[in-house]
Amino acid sequence: MALPNIADARKLGDEELATEILATKQRLFQLRFQQxxxxxxxxxxxxxxxHRLAQLLTVERERQLENSPSEEA
Structure with missing residues (x-):
C-alpha cells in the first residue's frame, strides 16, 4: 500500500478537509487502542x-495562511 498523496488532500474542500482530519485522528486512536x-x-x-494526518494539517495551515492578511513591515 502506497503512502497517501498530498495532491489528493489539496483537492478537498474545507469541510471535507476538516472531516478527513477528524476521521484520521479517530483512526489513529483506534490503531493505538488495538495495539x-x-x-x-x-x-x-x-x-x-x-503521514496522512500530517499532510491534511499542512494543507489546512496553508489555507489559513492564504486567507489571513500578511504582516509586512
Missing amino acids: ATRRPENPHEFKHAR
Missing part, C-alpha cells in the same frame, strides 16, 4: 495514518 489490547493486523497503518 494496546492485541497485536495489530497491519502495523504499517500507523505510518500511513500519521
Whole structure:
C-alpha cells in the first residue's frame, strides 16, 4: 500500500478537509487502542495514518495562511 498523496488532500474542500482530519485522528486512536489490547493486523497503518494526518494539517495551515492578511513591515 502506497503512502497517501498530498495532491489528493489539496483537492478537498474545507469541510471535507476538516472531516478527513477528524476521521484520521479517530483512526489513529483506534490503531493505538488495538495495539494496546492485541497485536495489530497491519502495523504499517500507523505510518500511513500519521503521514496522512500530517499532510491534511499542512494543507489546512496553508489555507489559513492564504486567507489571513500578511504582516509586512
